[in-house]
Amino acid sequence: MKQFGSVMLVGTGGFLGSVARYLVALLFAPMAIGFPFSTLTVNLVGSFLIGLLSELAVSTTLVSPEARLFLVTGFCGGFTTFSAYMYEHSMLMRDGQLFYAALYLAGSIVGGLIALYTGALFAKLWT
Numbered sequence: 001m002k003q004f005g006s007v008m009l010v011g012t013g014g015f016l017g018s019v020a021r022y023l024v025a026l027l028f029a030p031m032a033i034g035f036p037f038s039t040l041t042v043n044l045v046g047s048f049l050i051g052l053l054s055e056l057a058v059s060t061t062l063v064s065p066e067a068r069l070f071l072v073t074g075f076c077g078g079f080t081t082f083s084a085y086m087y088e089h090s091m092l093m094r095d096g097q098l099f100y101a102a103l104y105l106a107g108s109i110v111g112g113l114i115a116l117y118t119g120a121l122f123a124k125l126w127t
Helices: 002-031 037-059 065-079 081-094 098-126
Strands: none
Touching: 002 037, 002 065, 037 065, 037 081, 065 081, 081 098
């Protein structure tokens, strides 16, 4: 039963984070000039929030484990996966895992671009 509660916390937070991301996109829509301001904003705000909340969860009792699941994993994860990526990368750096940090950085960027273009190629084959 405890796992179900955790899943519900993450799912509810993720739903709210996704809705918040969409609302930010709507807010920036009138300013659309060819630059993804809404995505940049979401990534920066999400990275700030995940840093703030994670540190509060580790260093204080202000953020309970349940609140961390809801806010960090759920909300921030639904708002932007970039914030989770930034946090994980910073933890590797903090722990002195420089090789893994570099591998994660390069793998995410290069691998992500390759995966994106490969997916697009597959879509073109089907159409």
